[in-house]
Each structure stands twice: as structure tokens, then as C-alpha cells.
Amino acid sequence: MNLKILKFTLNGEPIEITVSPDDMLVDVLRDKLELTGTKKGCGKGECGACTVIINGEAVNSCLVPAMKTMGANVETIEGIGSPEKFHPVQEAFMDLGAIQCGFCTPGMIMSAKALLDKTTSPTSKEIKRSLSGNICRCTGYVKIEEAVQAAAEKMREKQ
């Protein structure tokens, strides 16, 4: 198949990379760019482990042909915070017991960030809705929802 040049912004940096038209974004991120923080739990858009943010929207990167991100702004877990300055969602996940095995965590954090980027006063229902595409088999979601609430509160304080 003809290889194509893909240009997009990844975690604030311009990226230029050769991909095949049938490459999915999740595989380009994980295999070609070696950003393995984005997880692959099903490859069919059913578990949300591969959630990234494209132009402000949380999407399953296993359902997105990489070429579709031409010119787009893509954020992955690697780009949103680090020990020097964690994102409030990361901070809350770490402090409130929202992390167990950690496999769903990056996708879950990205879904939560996409929500809180839009509103820092989400209702419980909005939080549940926006996380309902992300499966977690460990936590029962209780502490995850608490963490998103706590992160929202922190972000409101900063505003």
C-alpha cells in the first residue's frame, strides 16, 4: 500500500511521520512513536483504554485511521502532566485511590480531562456519562468518579 506523510500536532509538538493509509492512530502512537501510555484493550472501540483527545474531543484512537488526524491537535497521556506539574486529574487519581491495575487509567484520565476542559462544574451524571465508554474492571468506578469531582473542584479554585 502507498505510504503517506502524516503531519499533526502531538502534545504540543509538530510531528511528521510516514504511515500506511490503513494504520490506526493507536498503532502509530504505540508502535511507531513508542508512546505506549495509550493502551490497547480491545482494538474495536469497546473499552476506551486507547482514549486520546483530538481537537478537544475524547476519542478511541483504535477507531481513528491515523491519516484522519492530518493537521489535528492530538493529546495523549504523555503530554498532559509530569512529576514537575501533574494535571489535576492525574493528581486526584493518585491521591483518591482511583488507580488499581492502571491499564484503563490513561484512557480514563484522558476522558476526564476532555470533560473538564469543557466544564469544571460537571454534574455526577455528566461525569458518569463521559466515562461510560471507558471500562475499568478493578475499581467499581466509585473512586474514579470521586477523583474527577475532586479534580474539577481544584480546577474551579484555580480559575
Added chain:
Amino acid sequence: MKEYKVIGQSVRRLDAVEKATGTAGFTSDMKLPGMLYGKVLRSPHPHARIVGIDTSEAEKLPGVKAVATYKNTPRELFNTSATMTFTVPPMLPVLDQYIFDNVVRYVGDEVAAVAATSEKIAEAALGLIKVEYELLPAVYDPKEALTPGAPVIHESEKKNIPGEIIQIPYGDVDKGFTESDIIIEKEFKLPVQKQAQMETQAAVAQVGLDGKITVWSTTQTPHPTKMILSKVFSIPESKIRVLNPPYIGGGFGVRIGCSAKAEPIAVALSMLAKKPVKVVYSRKEDFIASDTRHGGYVSVKLGAKKDGAFHAMYLKATLNGGAYCSFSVETPGVLGCMGLAVYRVPNQLYYGHSVYTNTTPAGAMRGFGNPQAMYAIESVVDMMAEKLGMDPLKLRLKNIMQVGDPWVLPYRCGSTGLAECIEKGAKSIGWENRGKLNKPGARKLRGIGMGVGTHVSNAWPFCGDYDNAYITVQQDGSVHLASGVPDMGTGTSTSLPQLVAEVVGVGLDQVSMTFADTASTPFDIGSHASRTLYAAGTAVVEAARDVRKQVLEYAADLFKVAPERLVLQDGVISAASQDAGAVGDNCSGAPVCKIGGVEKKSITLKELAYDAHLRNKQFIGVGRIVPDNAPPWHAHFAEVEVDTELCQVRVLKVAAVHDVGKAIHPVICEGQIEGGVLQGIGYALSEEIKYDEKGRQLENSFHKYMLLTADDVPEIEAMLVESNDPTGPFGAKGVGECGLVPTAPAIVNAIYDATGIRFYEIPVTEEKIFKALKEHVK
């Protein structure tokens, strides 16, 4: 009560930063130089003989480096389960699996595997393998598989029964029923549930040209997995290293032993290709070709006296073991033991076993037989209460096991907080409102139900169970723990260091842990049976005490006092203050320590460790233990709402109260309970793998298998009770599995309370409610 510095604190987990930033290592993330990708060809038939297999076209495909079948891989029988390959006498091991065989026994069974330079090429090569099958008759239901004309799936002593039949007699059950005033007998049908852990089964194998093998995998039990691989490939265990890298995306029992067959397949391909090979199961493979929970049938016959005292119980289980044994002997064993251990019943009998069928092998899943037992028992206990005209809560309180009571288990009931669990849960759910929640003629009916139970804190005496740990004080006084257990999300890489910090007397920031690696940790049986904190923790505490003793003995020489007079706290060693106080001179008479030519009243562990280093000494503490066992207890209360038009059940609240002995990290305990509750709701209401007439799994993806999402979560109130078991580290008991166990019975009992309909089969789906409501109206 003793004040603790580190345990009992819900500190930030030590794996939190890596997991929150996406840098935590998982097997499926691994990449090695020259690494190939392995894919598996699976049987489309439930039962067939391979009469011809031609791999020549696949081998010719550019990029294909190896094709493995039964013809070029070891013909060594084994069992993927950690316990069964090396079971403890008098139990005989049931070894019924090859890596590849010339007979396939379920849809998904391994036929061949390819290693190629990319996943796409490997996948394409699978399509080029030509297999000729001779179809054999198949059977899917365990009762049918026991009938005279049923196909034989493996040659075994008793037709289609893997291993032995478990029989647990206690008292005189016949006499017990004769003496009972009321007897209730019912059979229950149980679904095949799937662990559905987030990371699928995976392994990366690197076979060196020197014959040494390294396997990174998703196993919950690196050391036993090393033993299995050693047996399969006839290579000394010392030359095999099995490790997690270091995390696993969940377990719930699905990889106690091998990760399905990911490890042996990756090793076999790596041996043939002489390159590292990575095998990651697709989600579909994980669903169809990786152990499930045992479905099947459980029946309960319960006899009681008029005053409500239970007098006799006969529990019987016929479980669907699927195509290979896996844990099909131990699971009915634990089912019986747990079922018989909750209530004081003087006359009991258990009879149970698994049955081979042409379905996905059933193995270990959270609860391990206990959820199957307790759904049935707790339903019958509620029925008994109704017949006696008693409050089901009071009936339970009257009959539950007490400390020191004789029971069927070969260890002591050394603690129970069950009565307190029941009391707290009842208060939280508003038990007194039971029966008063509905207006006549309402479309939506509410109800409240409860379920209780116990579990184990490790696998002894159901299989061999022992633990080792060692602790080294580094040259700067920081402390390193090595333990062979994994951290599959349950927080062991935080809670075990908490034990070390507490016992040694240093801050948690000074402790680090190496885990889940057979090359750098001593043998440990691994994470299962709710055992890690309790059993591995006991070895860790022993190692910590040992190293602390060595440190204080060394310091005693410097202080010129007996070691007993010294304390080590917050990383500082000094003479006990009460001794100094006793001489009444404001500590001026306290012993001093001379180090580096300077006299000091106290020294840090850092100074001491470096002083020891200068004198050619390191402190190494060792813990080698065979754990006792201890019963965790739990009571769950559920409130449900049944929509009689839509035939849907909505769980409104679950109050989950658990006697954990002692919570070393309360938030981790709560997290275990909350996650278990959700899996229990799924078990009760939605989760099931069914088979069509051709033996194909109807639920083979997340989409089809109805897992609960964040949108479905009811109010869950997780509460902890601390009964301080005399055998556990600081009184702790197991907690991991219990959250699932009493959830389904609490919900089914609540549905009965709401509708007056009792369900003898779970999951209670819309379809079942629709049918039952129709019947009920008649």
C-alpha cells in the same frame, strides 16, 4: 491500642505516578531488538481430530520466521494452572494439555502458531495453514456429559470427570435431616462468567543461544509459571526467568499459572525462530481461549429446627469444567469448604466435582467456587427464614460461625466480625424498611436483600502454599524488599512496603520493592486466594523483624548496651527513653554511641549502614514462612428496583461491610470491595457466556458481554470491620475476593423481596424477568 506510623494510612500508592503518567510497564507495551510477533490459529470446531496439517504455504510467506504445530513442539503433558502441575499429595496432578495437540476440544483450542516480522504478516500466514479435521461429537452441558452416551473428552478414571470427586462429610447428615423440623431443597443454575481483565493475556519470550529463557508475561504467579515452563520444555528452572515488566493489567484469577497459553506458545516460537517473540491475545481470544469461571449446577438441602437452628445441610455441585482441567479439582473443593464454613450446622455433607465439556476451560476467577456456593446457600437461607416466619437477618445471626466453633476446615476460626458487619450493613441499607417500600399496584417495585459469607486468606490446605522474602539495608540506610508476588492492581507493591516501614522503623519513602521476578526474588506462590498481604505479608514481616534485629544488634555494640534497650524509629536509633528517664538526670545518663570518633545520643540508620559498609557488612533479613489461614467475613445488603413493565432490575444501593482483620491501607481495601461489588452485580444481572449448538461462544467481546460501566454504578457504601486475626500480619486477613461473593445473593434476595419471585438461575436478565412475571401473574 498501639499507634502505628505507616500501616493503617492510605498513603499515595507507590505505583501511582507511573500509572497516572502512562509510563508503567505492561507486557503488551514491550519491544525488544529483533522481536517477532506471534499469532495463534484456533479451532473453529468444538471437538475434532486433526488428520492433516500443511504449513508449507504459510512458511513461504515473506516475513514468516516460524510456524509451530503439535509436530515440532514438545509433547509434554502439563496443566496451565499454577497448582495442578505440582499438586500436593495425596491429590494427583491432572495433566491433560499439550501446547498443541492433534485433537481440538473446544472452539478456540490451539492448532498452530506463527511468528513473523509484523502482526499483520503473522495474521495473514494463519490463513495459509491448511488443516483437515475429522469432526467428533461434542457436548456442552456438564449433566449431559455425564450420561452414558456422551462423547469422551479425555480418558479419565471416571468418565469426563477431571481428577477426584470432592466429598466432605461432617457429622451425620442423614440423621440430621431425620431430626430436622423443616427441610428445603433446591437446585440452582450458574452462568459462565469471564474475568474480563483489561490487559489481555500476553507474553514476550526471549530464548538465548545459550539456552537461557526470559519470559515477560501477564502471569499472577511468576515462580510457579517458571516451574511449568521448565517441565514443558525440559529446561532447568535456574535457566528460566519469568517476570512481570513489572505490572499486569488485572488478573481476577485468569492467570494463576500461565496466561492461558501465551507463555508456552511464545517460548516455543522463540525457540524455533531464535528471536524474541511477543504474543498478545486479541480480546476475542481472551474471551474464548482463556479460563472462565465455572458455570454449572449447585443444589442445597437445608434442614432446621423449629427455633431456627440449622441442623443439617447437603451441598452438591456439578460444575462445567470445560475442555481442560485447569482448576477444575480445586474449585469444587473450595466451593464445598466455603459453603460449609459460614453457618454452624452439626451435620453436613458436600459432594462436588467438575465435568469435562467441549467449552472454554473453566479455571480460577475471583471467589473461586465461593460465589457459586453462596448464591445457592444464601437463597435457601432466605427461603428457610420465610418458612420459619423469621427475619432472615436474625436467622443468620442465630446460626453464623463463632470464634473457636468446630467446623470443616483444617484450621481454626480465629476471628469473626460478621455480626458487626451485619449490624452495620443493616443500618446503612435501612433493613427496618424491608417490606414497607412499595405501594399496592406500583409499576416499579423496590426490595431489600442480604447475603453473607467467608473466604480464605491463602490457598493452604487446598494447594501448597509458602512464602519467602528478603530485605536488604542499602549502604545509605534505605531499605529494599524482594518478594516474588506480583502487583496486579491490588496494591501489594504499596502495602508490603508499608509493613516493612512499620516493622523496621523507617519512613515509607526509604523503602522500595522488587517484585514479580523469579531471578531477583525468592520463591513465592504468587497472588491468588486473597493471600498476598496475609501470606506474603507474613514473610515480609518476618524478614523485616530479622533485619531490624541485626541492625539493633550491630548498634548495641556501638552503644555498649543490650540490643533490647535500643529503639529504631523514623530511621533513628537511640536508647529507650524510659531507661534514660529512670536515672532521673534528664537523659544525660543515656547511653551514647561512638561513631566516626564522635559520641552521639542517637544515630541514623543511614550512618549505621554506612559504618557497617566500611566494616564489610550488609544487613540482610530473611523471612521464610508457611502461612496459617484465617477467615475474612462479609455481609452485603442490596436495595433494588424492579421495573415490572421494562423487566429491568436497577440496583439502587449496595452496603458492603467486610471484616478485613486489620486494614493496612484502608483505601486499597475499599477499592477491592467496590470493584468486587460491581463484578458481583454483573454476575447477578448481566454477565454470561453462552454457547450455540456448534459450540461457539455467543459473548466473545466487551460489546456482547454485558460489563457494567460508570453509568451503571449504584451507590456503594464499603465499610471495614477490624477483628484483628491472631495469625495475620498486624491482624490482617484476605480482602481481594470477598467483594464479589455475597453480592449476587443479596441482589437475588432483594428481587424476591420486591416481586415475590425467586430466581434459581442467574444472571437475572430482562428475558428471565419477563418470563417469570408472566408466570407469576398466572
